[in-house]
Amino acid sequence: MPSIPTLADVCMVPLGTGSPSVSDFVTKIEKKIRESPLKSTLHSAGTTIEGPWDDVMKLIGELHEYSHELGYVRVHTDIRVGTRTDKVQTAEDKVNAVLSKLDQ
Amino acid sequence: MPSIPTLADVCMVPLGTGSPSVSDFVTKIEKKIRESPLKSTLHSAGTTIEGPWDDVMKLIGELHEYSHELGYVRVHTDIRVGTRTDKVQTAEDKVNAVLSKLDQ
Amino acid sequence: MPSIPTLADVCMVPLGTGSPSVSDFVTKIEKKIRESPLKSTLHSAGTTIEGPWDDVMKLIGELHEYSHELGYVRVHTDIRVGTRTDKVQTAEDKVNAVLSKLDQ
Amino acid sequence: MPSIPTLADVCMVPLGTGSPSVSDFVTKIEKKIRESPLKSTLHSAGTTIEGPWDDVMKLIGELHEYSHELGYVRVHTDIRVGTRTDKVQTAEDKVNAVLSKLDQ
Numbered sequence: 001m002p003s004i005p006t007l008a009d010v011c012m013v014p015l016g017t018g019s020p021s022v023s024d025f026v027t028k029i030e031k032k033i034r035e036s037p038l039k040s041t042l043h044s045a046g047t048t049i050e051g052p053w054d055d056v057m058k059l060i061g062e063l064h065e066y067s068h069e070l071g072y073v074r075v076h077t078d079i080r081v082g083t084r085t086d087k088v089q090t091a092e093d094k095v096n097a098v099l100s101k102l103d104q
Numbered sequence: 105m106p107s108i109p110t111l112a113d114v115c116m117v118p119l120g121t122g123s124p125s126v127s128d129f130v131t132k133i134e135k136k137i138r139e140s141p142l143k144s145t146l147h148s149a150g151t152t153i154e155g156p157w158d159d160v161m162k163l164i165g166e167l168h169e170y171s172h173e174l175g176y177v178r179v180h181t182d183i184r185v186g187t188r189t190d191k192v193q194t195a196e197d198k199v200n201a202v203l204s205k206l207d208q
Numbered sequence: 209m210p211s212i213p214t215l216a217d218v219c220m221v222p223l224g225t226g227s228p229s230v231s232d233f234v235t236k237i238e239k240k241i242r243e244s245p246l247k248s249t250l251h252s253a254g255t256t257i258e259g260p261w262d263d264v265m266k267l268i269g270e271l272h273e274y275s276h277e278l279g280y281v282r283v284h285t286d287i288r289v290g291t292r293t294d295k296v297q298t299a300e301d302k303v304n305a306v307l308s309k310l311d312q
Numbered sequence: 313m314p315s316i317p318t319l320a321d322v323c324m325v326p327l328g329t330g331s332p333s334v335s336d337f338v339t340k341i342e343k344k345i346r347e348s349p350l351k352s353t354l355h356s357a358g359t360t361i362e363g364p365w366d367d368v369m370k371l372i373g374e375l376h377e378y379s380h381e382l383g384y385v386r387v388h389t390d391i392r393v394g395t396r397t398d399k400v401q402t403a404e405d406k407v408n409a410v411l412s413k414l415d416q
Contacts, residue, residue, distance in 0.1 A: 002373030009149030016228030020282035044195035045113030057369035061314030074228035074396035084386035091148035106269030120332030124386035161265035165210030178332035217357030252403035253321030299356035
């Protein structure tokens with residue numbers, strides 16, 4: 001499996017739940033993400049997960065399987081994912097680079 | 105134009121720039137977003153913008169046009185957008201709902 | 209409103225529907241898209257819509273409002289959208305460019 | 313690794329290439345996808361790949377690594393991915409379900 005450093009921003013939604021509220025679902029998923037050794041950052045439109053490609057994608061796949069175990073029949077996920085070879089960059093680095101340039 | 109309350113999470117990238125770094129581009133876009141009257145929140149994989157559908161989509165279109173004026177020839181954007189009729193919810197509300205349930 | 213030529217690939221899902229099947233929803237949305245004057249192409253993960261920015265985004269907003277009129281309380285949409293100033297390109301052009309290079 | 317049946321719609325773009333055209337890049341990626349044993353369908357805004365979660369995500373990771381080997385320094389990818397437990401459904405099934413309902 002590929003192990004290149006990866007930043008993946010993940011937005012998961014359950015379909016067919018009977019209620020339009022998804023905060024119970026998101027909370028269970030977020031707990032599971034925080035139990036993993038991977039660094040993550042929650043925001044209002046998803047959670048950014050950092051780590052080697054295989055660990056990140058294994059975790060997201062496990063989140064799908066976990067959702068189904070919880071009884072969620074269908075899960076739809078959007079992932080924005082980036083890799084680069086010119087430098088090592090964390091999610092925090094990306095925000096800080098923009099914030100410091102905004103201050104100039 | 106539709107004016108339904110909208111949460112739109114926007115990730116814009118310029119293509120064909122010659123450099124893999126996008127923080128200069130993102131900073132210029134972020135400045136423009138902050139000059140608008142719409143509420144927004146920057147994170148490492150995009151910016152969430154809140155407001156009526158037409159205002160939000162007009163702003164994002166203007167960001168494309170502004171990018172082209174700055175010399176960026178091609179811009180590729182990913183938007184996660186949601187609307188709902190059962191309640192009014194801000195981006196901050198969504199995060200707080202999950203954080204309070206995580207604490208229980 | 210911005211009127212730059214735009215290619216937008218749109219994936220809409222309803223939340224809280226009680227059934228995990230979305231083909232009834234997608235069919236109603238697709239009918240509405242085909243009644244509009246904008247060119248579109250259905251595929252298994254969304255529909256690509258072509259036209260000026262304001263027309264495309266107005267249509268997608270109307271699709272959200274139409275969904276709510278039909279009783280769908282919450283709709284979550286992912287849009288991949290691109291604009292460029294170096295040439296005019298349709299969705300069909302993009303596929304044909306790749307297919308012709310694959311043949312070489 | 314999770315092996316649940318997965319439909320993943322993948323849109324990859326290279327950053328910092330010097331040219332806004334991406335058809336050379338997409339053609340190389342598409343060739344690689346077609347060399348894999350996984351079923352796939354090209355459209356104007358991406359390629360849909362079908363298979364077990366681990367095979368699909370391994371392939372996409374390999375496409376990132378392959379891009380970097382080709383000299384693309386940074387690659388940004390958007391993935392729409394779904395899993396469900398109520399039935400087995402291919403990408404073709406999804407389109408056919410909508411097309412047959414449109415005809416009614």
